[in-house]
Amino acid sequence: xxxxxxxxxxxxxxxxxxxxxxxxxxxxxxxxxxxxxxxxxxxxxxxxxxxxxxxxxxxxxxxxxxxxxxxxxxxxxxxxxxxxxxxxxxxxxxxxxxxxxxxxxxxxxxxxxxxxxxxxxxxxxxxxxxxxxxxxxxxxxxxxxxxxxxxxxxxxxxxxxxxxxxxxxxxxxxxxxxxxxxxxxxxxxxxxxxxxxxxxxxxxxxxxxxxxxxxxxxxxxxxxxxxxxxxxxxxxxxxxxxxxxxxxxxxxxxxxxxxxxxxxxxx
Amino acid sequence: xxxxxxxxxxxxxxxxxxxxxxxxxxxxxxxxxxxxxxxxxxxxxxxxxxxxxxxxxxxxxxxxxxxxxxxxxxxxxxxxxxxxxxxxxxxxxx
Numbered sequence: 001x002x003x004x005x006x007x008x009x010x011x012x013x014x015x016x017x018x019x020x021x022x023x024x025x026x027x028x029x030x031x032x033x034x035x036x037x038x039x040x041x042x043x044x045x046x047x048x049x050x051x052x053x054x055x056x057x058x059x060x061x062x063x064x065x066x067x068x069x070x071x072x073x074x075x076x077x078x079x080x081x082x083x084x085x086x087x088x089x090x091x092x093x094x095x096x097x098x099x100x101x102x103x104x105x106x107x108x109x110x111x112x113x114x115x116x117x118x119x120x121x122x123x124x125x126x127x128x129x130x131x132x133x134x135x136x137x138x139x140x141x142x143x144x145x146x147x148x149x150x151x152x153x154x155x156x157x158x159x160x161x162x163x164x165x166x167x168x169x170x171x172x173x174x175x176x177x178x179x180x181x182x183x184x185x186x187x188x189x190x191x192x193x194x195x196x197x198x199x200x201x202x203x204x205x206x207x208x209x210x211x212x213x214x215x216x217x218x219x220x221x222x223x224x225x226x227x228x229x230x231x232x233x234x235x236x237x238x239x240x241x242x243x244x245x246x247x248x249x250x251x252x253x254x255x256x257x258x259x260x261x262x263x264x265x266x267x
Numbered sequence: 268x269x270x271x272x273x274x275x276x277x278x279x280x281x282x283x284x285x286x287x288x289x290x291x292x293x294x295x296x297x298x299x300x301x302x303x304x305x306x307x308x309x310x311x312x313x314x315x316x317x318x319x320x321x322x323x324x325x326x327x328x329x330x331x332x333x334x335x336x337x338x339x340x341x342x343x344x345x346x347x348x349x350x351x352x353x354x355x356x357x358x359x360x361x
Contacts, residue, residue: 146286147286147289147293150290151290151293151294151297154294155297158298179283183281183282183283183284184281184282184283185286186283186286186287186290187283190283190287190290194290194291
């Protein structure tokens with residue numbers, strides 16, 4: 001088959017790399033693609049819990065690289081969606097347990113069996129990022145509408161460009177449409193102006209992200225929520241389908257309660 | 268009237284605009300961070316080009332990036348000892 005290898009990265013931590021990887025992987029699988037999500041965050045693994053597969057992890061990809069097990073022994077098959085697999089990270093090792101050449105070799109080994117390989121990259125710009133990015137052809141950069149996240153995204157984009165990744169596309173995560181309307185949050189155009197890479201989707205702030213992580217079930221598997229829809233759309237765009245951007249203003253929180261709160265905060 | 272407008276979601280403090288302006292300035296500066304090695308390489312290549320046309324005092328060259336709030340300028344201060352004769356059409360012959 002010859003999988004497309006896509007790294008999800010951000011520079012800054014806590015902006016939603018793992019959530020994005022899990023939900024896009026599940027969405028692609030739901031659309032009938034064969035997908036493996038690799039947790040490249042060695043020592044701080046989390047993709048297994050977000051995907052709800054933590055109890056089924058036996059081996060990890062460092063075991064594969066070290067020759068402790070075969071590749072298909074380390075792959076955890078998701079039983080809820082056909083064709084979705086997780087390749088976990090080692091929790092008790094450090095980033096130097098692997099080098100970029102080994103990551104490339106691992107991805108090449110997987111390529112023939114899958115349509116998509118998604119790499120969940122650790123935060124930062126050091127070894128862990130370079131390992132994860134080495135194996136990938138394309139990149140998704142996740143940012144939130146805040147100065148520190150956008151600034152770090154800019155750094156990462158520069159590094160991805162110099163590594164020759166293409167396309168490099170942007171996910172704006174945790175946008176709050178009502179705050180943008182009120183002029184209190186960076187708007188999508190403000191971010192796109194400075195980062196100048198193509199946008200692949202905007203994910204609105206949504207409580208169901210936390211609930212789905214609590215339950216260990218990616219939203220795109222079952223939930224009907226704004227964030228789930230945003231991730232399904234992103235998956236479709238990755239597959240090359242032309243899906244219009246959601247009207248986020250429809251999800252703006254203009255509740256009476258919010259207005260009352262805002263009114264009293266001002267005083 | 269003002270308070271009614273506030274209450275029904277009218278004008279606001281607009282911290283988004285502040286964020287936008289601050290972000291722009293931060294990125295202008297970030298993107299012009301040059302490593303000492305890169306600056307040294309640039310210096311050597313500049314000396315190579317300049318000495319084809321003039322004698323310069325290489326010990327007194329000053330290179331710097333000048334930053335203000337809106338833009339960044341590359342400033343080079345190169346003391347010239349002598350312009351080479353016929354430098355306008357001078358061609359390296361080896």
